[in-house]
Amino acid sequence: MITRNLYRITQTAFAAGLLLLASCNKDIEDTETLVPQAPAALDEDAANWAPVDASVMTIEKITGIVENSTPKVFNPPADVSSDAYKAELAAVKDLQKNLTKEQRGVIEYWSGGGVLRWNQIMRGMVARFNLPPEPNAVGAYPAPDAENPFSDPMFPFANPPYAARAYSYVSVAQYEALKAAWHYMYQYNRPAPYKNDSEIKALMPETDLPAYPSPDAVMSGVSVEMLKLLFPAAVEEITKKAAEQRNAALWSGKATTSDIAAGLALGKSVANLFIARARGDGMGAAGGNKALWQALVDSCTKRGELAWKSLETPARPPMLPFFGLRKDATTGPKMGSMPDAAR
Structure with a gap:
């Protein structure tokens, strides 16, 4: 009985080890096949x-x-x-x-x-x-x-x-x-x-x-x-x-x-x-800083909405929270309004 149990434990541990190795594999498997392409039209213009x-x-x-x-x-x-x-x-x-x-x-x-x-x-x-x-x-x-x-x-x-x-x-x-x-x-x-x-x-x-x-x-x-x-x-x-x-x-x-x-x-x-x-498109500032993150929380709370909160330990900062609010760096339209603290 002890031998049988040890065998089962060994099998389980081996399977868990294989699963762990597979989960740690960061290689990207390419399964998409592309056949030779010929243009449907030359599009001279x-x-x-x-x-x-x-x-x-x-x-x-x-x-x-x-x-x-x-x-x-x-x-x-x-x-x-x-x-x-x-x-x-x-x-x-x-x-x-x-x-x-x-x-x-x-x-x-x-x-x-x-x-x-x-x-x-x-x-x-x-x-x-x-x-x-x-x-x-x-x-x-x-x-x-x-x-x-x-x-x-x-x-x-x-x-x-x-x-x-x-x-x-x-x-x-x-x-x-x-x-x-x-x-x-x-x-x-x-x-x-x-x-x-x-x-x-x-x-x-x-x-x-x-x-x-x-x-x-x-x-x-x-x-x-x-x-x-x-x-x-x-x-x-x-x-x-x-x-x-x-x-x-x-x-x-x-x-x-x-x-x-x-x-x-x-x-x-x-x-x-x-x-x-x-x-020059403002992406470098899209991450913000602690003061700006807090400004977002305060603004959200003031509107009566539930602010995002990281549940990780230690708490993780928000992910590029100002990405969608950046102004176009050239002549394009504004993509949204920046909070006062970010202006």
Whole structure:
């Protein structure tokens, strides 16, 4: 009987140990499969689509930056009959002759669509960084520090308000960057490498989209810069994924090195506009301080409502309580009224 009971106890303890190990696993399991994407339409007029916020980005603004910078962000492409461009085509052919299984896997991965892939990558980051800080030795909850993102706690704490802002910035920046790409793609109208040389294979879904600047590289450039700002502790992963997207465009026959260089430069130029907005949108003050937290409680009590109260020990401060009350830093409407103590 004792032996049987010990056996049952051992089984229970082993099962509990496995459950504990599983519960501590912070890896994100990706179960979403993306099939190769081909555009339903070329949207040749996409550059004329309305801007999300004209105070931040318009086609006129970004073309002014591209064409008036010293040195220029990028120059017009070489003619397809030039020796320089022919050398780029030859380089693509050489690369395709020696593609490894890993490189083909990268091509297949990014064939699932750049916007979808970056959203998938970002969701993984939000999940990994959605970890509330632990209390320190004196019972206080240290705030993540953007200037020291690898410290404990790591920056950011990707709670729902932070995640919503991050998704918005990246999505809008990608949209505006691709509009800028379409402007120049149809201005220069240089076909993709697989259209210019029959020996180059189209290893992603074939389209009639022009290739200069490379839209894949544009998306790589804008996404890497936005995500480095928003998730600086994941800089290594972000940089690697961005390089993968550019390499996939090159290896698949969609772009040459000059297509990619121009696209990367354009994407980063667009990102700079949105980074400037993000640095001035008031998010840094959304957490408030003890005086402002108490002002919220007092205001709520004065209205006869029940104020939020942390049930943790030690008590945890509210989570970005002024996020929804921040004023737009540019010309947008007010999002709500700040309490008197926060003005």
